Amino acid sequence: MTLRLAVTGLTGQVVSALIERAGKDVEITALGRPQLDLGMRNAVLASLRHARCDAIINAAAYTAVDKAESEAEVAMRVNGAGAAHVAEAAAELNAPLLHLSTDYVFDGTLDRPYREDDPTGPTSAYGRSKLAGEEHIRGIHPNHAILRTAWVYSPFGANFVKTMLRLGETREEVGVVADQLGNPTNALDIADALLVIARRLTQDPAPSLRGVVNLTGQGDASWADLAEATFEIAEQCGRRPVRVRRIATADYPTPARRPANSRLDNTKLAERYGVVLPPWRQSLEGCVTRLLREKAR
Secondary structure, three states, X not given: OOEEEEEEOOOOHHHHHHHHHOOOOEEEEEEOOOOOOOOOHHHHHHHHHOOOOOEEEEOOOOOOXXXXXXXXXXXXXXXXXXXXXXXXXXXXXXXXXXXXXEHHHOOOOOOOOEOOOOOOOOOOHHHHHHHHHHHHHHXXXXXXEEEEEOOEEOOOOOOHHHHHHHHHOOOOEEEEEOOOEEOOEEHHHHHHHHHHHHHHHHHOOOHHHOEEEEOOOEOOEEHHHHHHHHHHXXXXXXXXXXXXXXXXXXXXXXXXXXXXXXXXXXXXXXXXHOOOXXXXXXXXXXXXXXXXXXXXX
């Protein structure tokens, strides 16, 4: 039976990954600006009403983390109120809502991976806007899965891995922060998981399948670790070697404060949906080799 999914966003990493991963039994309707602007309630409701979907995936967001410090109201309108608008539409349509959230809802001070029920405490305008979105959804539409992911990269759009490969074309050494830890996550793996979860939510009304779940690649790393692995794979593909100079967060100041610990515990993801994302190095190898192959064409 065909699964019809309405997805907010047109060109983001997760939307692009969903379109690529959707098989013959999945129909994706991608909705974005100008027809659907998350900050405009009537446009969101109208677009989703016409989508004729079995479930909704809210993958669109304001993601300019540093810029959000000076555009907090814009971030809150899109990530906070926008999530509320999507939840309202999902409730009206009686459709499950899968909402992508972030590790930035935590302050990053724990010395272990964060579990879903750990206290939140965002330290950035972006994190506060994403947490507001989660809270709106919980209050509006119980039939939801809020999926917190982190450190997303892919063959699509702008991301850390693509930036490293670009810098490696002209530099012999790149300085990369080594005192922030997280779970590198390929958007293609996120898409595979979303397709499984969406089908489960449309088939099983059990409350135990609803709520907040972490969704990241297996294993943790620092940004420097991720950069080194990217350059190692690229070198194996024929690129010249690039050194990584490990630096501290204090050596690379940014307007928004990043969590020092962004690691997320994925135990509940496996228990609830039977989903386990691949180890991050395995997924990274596939992404880097693909990007280099496409560039060589």
